[in-house]
Amino acid sequence: MKKVTAFVGSARKKHTHDAAAQFLSNLQAMGDVEVEIVRLSDYRIETCRGCKVCFEKGEAHCPLKDDRDVLIEKMMASDGVVFASPNYAFQVSALMKTFLDRLAFICHRPRFFGKTFTSIVAQGIYGGNKIVKYLDFLAKSLGFNVVKGRCITTLEPMTEKQQRKIDKTLAKQAQRYYEGLEKPDYPSPNLIDLMFFRMGRTKMKLELDDSSLDYRYYADKGWFDSDFYYPTRLGPLKKGAGAVFDWIFTRMSKAR
Ligand SMILES: Cc1cc2nc3c(=O)[nH]c(=O)nc-3n(C[C@H](O)[C@H](O)[C@H](O)COP(=O)(O)O)c2cc1C
Known part of the structure; x- marks a missing residue:
């Protein structure tokens, strides 16, 4: 049984959350997968002050007391991780970015080897594909095996055609991700x-x-x-x- 955890960076339970939930349920339909959705808005995530103590002395010395380590532990306990964010002003949401800044020291000392990652970005109109690239690049530097992420367009009111397109995108992405989960944990690097x-x-x-x-x-x-x-x-x-x-x-x- 594989465990996959999706970290959702939208404070509202709408398109980003629903896309992550649909993606996870697609995975469960393919095999023995346990899933969890972590809504970042339910956790205390403080804004990085930029002291660089985590880089220089170690993350244990960070002056911020928040849920950073609880969230890292959730990633460590998973075989697969998904970062799902809405597109806000052509970037991830502030909620997601605050979380990512709290993980920045791991880019220096990567540790998520053997775990499969993908990203999902929900956008109104434009800019999401660059955010997908950003999240995938970051995940690589944290140590993950990355399955290319996907952007979905959720401009409201949604048409049935748009919804069908989203369903198709998420089904395909789940298929590729599932194959990624099944591959050897430690692939030969490109x-x-x-x-x-x-x-x-x-x-x-x-x-x-x-x-x-x-x-x-x-x-x-x-x-x-x-x-x-x-x-x-x-x-x-x-x-x-x-x-x-x-x-x-x-x-x-x-x-x-
Ligand atoms: C503050 C804010 C900024 C946004 N900026 C963009 C943007 O730059 N490009 C875009 O395509 N959509 C943008 N949107 C639309 C959201 O990406 C879109 O509605 C998305 O589905 C929201 O996800 P949610 O339903 O999980 O909240 C923005 C929405 C908000 C609230």
């Missing part, structure tokens, strides 16, 4: 993912030392010597590409 990993760790290795929390996190995980974030078999092409990335980023770092 060249872009490999490049970002090699770039980050080379820069860190050469420009930081163990007075830095991020450096110690990478060292503890063995990432300075590993092929990727998690054990994986790289074919000869990717092995070669990895070595080239290491060489390029070493030179770039030394040239700084």
Whole structure:
């Protein structure tokens, strides 16, 4: 049985919530999936003050006392995660963004490997596709395996044709996501993912030392010597590409 949790960034229980609920129920129709909807508006999420203590000293030292860790625990306890947000002024809602800012330290010290992610954006007219790209990119940097998200258009009053289009989009997305859940948890990285990993760790290795929390996190995980974030078999092409990335980023770092 897989557990999938959707985090909904709309304070009202309408299109974003309903799309997430429909997506989850589509998944349940495909197999043994346990689901949960987490409405971010039901949780206390404080606005990041920008002190960077989480980056530098560790998230345990954050001065904000809110439900951040409860929400992270929910993600850790899930096999799959969905971020669903309305499009507000061509971006995620403030509720979703406040939540994402609270997770930003995880981009430095990623941890959601082996978990499948997708995004759903509900928009009135325009701008949602860029938000989908943003959420998918962010999820990747948190460590997730990302199944490309989808934007639905919910301009009111909704026509039957529009509703059919949404139903179709969510059914297709659930199908792709379900296939993603069934795939191996630790896939071989593509060249872009490999490049970002090699770039980050080379820069860190050469420009930081163990007075830095991020450096110690990478060292503890063995990432300075590993092929990727998690054990994986790289074919000869990717092995070669990895070595080239290491060489390029070493030179770039030394040239700084
Ligand atoms: C403050 C605000 C800003 C919005 N900005 C946009 C926008 O930039 N582009 C767009 O297509 N729709 C925009 N909308 C429409 C919402 O994205 C749309 O109604 C969505 O379905 C709302 O989701 P909900 O039903 O879950 O609240 C905006 C709505 C609000 C309330």
